[in-house]
Amino acid sequence: MAASYYVTTPIYYVNADPHIGHAYTTLAADALARWHRLLGEDVYFLTGTDEHGKKIEEAAQKAGISPLEHATRVSARFRELWQVLDIEYDDFIRTTEPRHEAVVADLWQRMMAAGDIYLGKYEGWYSVGDEAYFTEDELVDGRSPTGHEVAWVVEPSYFFRLSKYGPRLLEHLRARPGFVRPESRYNEIVRFVEQGLQDISISRTTFKWGIPVPEHPDHVVYVWVDALTNYVSALGGPDAPLYEQFWPEAVHLIGKDILRFHAVFWPCFLMSAGLPPPKSMFAHGWWTHAGRKMSKTFGNVIDPGAMAQQYGADTFRYFLLREVTFGLDGDFSEAALRDRINGDLANDYGNLLNRSLGMLQKYRDGVVPSGGAAGPEDEALRTAFAASRETLLKAMDEMAFHRALAAIWDLVRAGNKYVDATAPWALAKQGAAERLDAVLYNLCETLRIVGVWTLPFLPRKAADLLDRLGAPADVRDVPSTAAWGRLPAGLQTTVGDPLFPRLEALAKAPPETEKKPETPKPMPAPEKKPTVTDTTTIQYDDFAKLDLRVAKVLTAEKHPDADRLLKLTIDAGDGRERTVCAGIAAHYTPQEMVGRTVVLLANLAPRKIRGVMSEGMLLAAGAETVKLLSVAGDLPPGTKIS
16 A cells, blocks of 8 residues: 655635745745656645634725635636646635534633633733734734734633643644644743743634634634644545544645744644644744845735746746755846756756757667666766665755755756767767667666756656657656666657757846946055964954854755855754855865854855855865864763854
């Protein structure tokens, strides 16, 4: 029996049209669903819309329509966008559907039967924009942490005994460090639960647009009890066959702003109802534009549908999942998107396809030949294949999409180097037919493997590549790439137009890269570099400004556009992960860097290095031979150096 895999997005609130954040989560879930299908697993991929709450009621009143009509209109826009982005979900749930409302009522009654719901009165600051209450300490300048207005609300309310489940949740978290990912978010939730949980209000009486509380219709179910239940209601409820098959393998993908609802409230609701928590969840970061949060006020909102229509859905998918570490914040740049198209997709991926099939057409009438004895260049290509596969499998297990794509591109670049090293045109000229056959076969096999591996990310273009290759269905899954040489000989290939035509340079640089021309200044005289005997002093106050601290390297990879740089993900002990570009690629491999303890200058002003925003600098010594500085002992990340 095949393994099962259940991946979900949040259900998106229908107060506004879909934006890049919605697209990011859904594309990640779609890539995971496609990957696990390619592994041969039974997959269930769920997305949908959250359609209840005061905010929806008010928006509908303002538009002069019913709340359901408003919700239906906006929900349709999400489905339209998913079609544009080639999202292949198995189910799209709406919280206004009867199948969902029935399971919400069932969950409520289970929690009530457990003695975990009681009637009381709520007094506190409430944000309609967040659909959440906040304590006085949580307010920032009189607003919610997200910037929304708050109002003091007093109303009768049913409460959930969240405090009862704090110890049990903490035990669950400590026994399963992978329950919340990435690690920084796990640590955040553990610290929050350790402080003690307070009971929460789970019903409302100040509006009517929601699911009525069973036997108490003057109350409606709190929107987060309602919304979170969708993950179970889409499977038909706790007694349904789909639930039994898929719930043990449930993986929730969410934005970091709703982590607490998912990692604290949701498992406690389920425990109270006598149901197991999901298997795991992953909270990713936010996208900014030109360094600022996207907002209509700033005029910097990115329309994912427009981007996909302008550049192609596959290229937009690739960019979002390749450009930043999944879990960290990222800054959207159209110039960076175009660079990825021209570099990774046109120069590397498309070029390998075009030149390989072009030579196959020229020298063998487009028919895949049989392979031959392996030479030194062939062994190097197969070694690159094995290394890429190992990294790819591990990265996909960790949802490290940027690392998975970097591993695939290592093989793409190895294929292009193989062309240069073997020079098929010279072999043809020399009449070395047997060797030419072997080279052409190896190139076709490289294309097949790359095509299969990129199907989750470039579903249209990768399928087009495999079609041009004539690859049969039984060599289009991940297991078929476990060993080299599965592509049958004798297949008829076709060349076709370039998969990714190069783009012309932007007529005008985007706002984030525009600079006013500067008046030329005379070059200063070169400064004399201090020697060991020079006396160069600074004041203590200047030294005290340096934030030197112990840090740990979590991930490492080659910089996509600079051979001498490594792109590192660093834990500096400040509750978040940061990216640092370090010029040490000639001295350390990515594998040597992972897990290493380093010394970080943490308060160096961030700057973009070859398209990657770098936040900090590693301290090292040496010129010809560079050695990273480290500290003795097992000091945790964040330990200050003075």
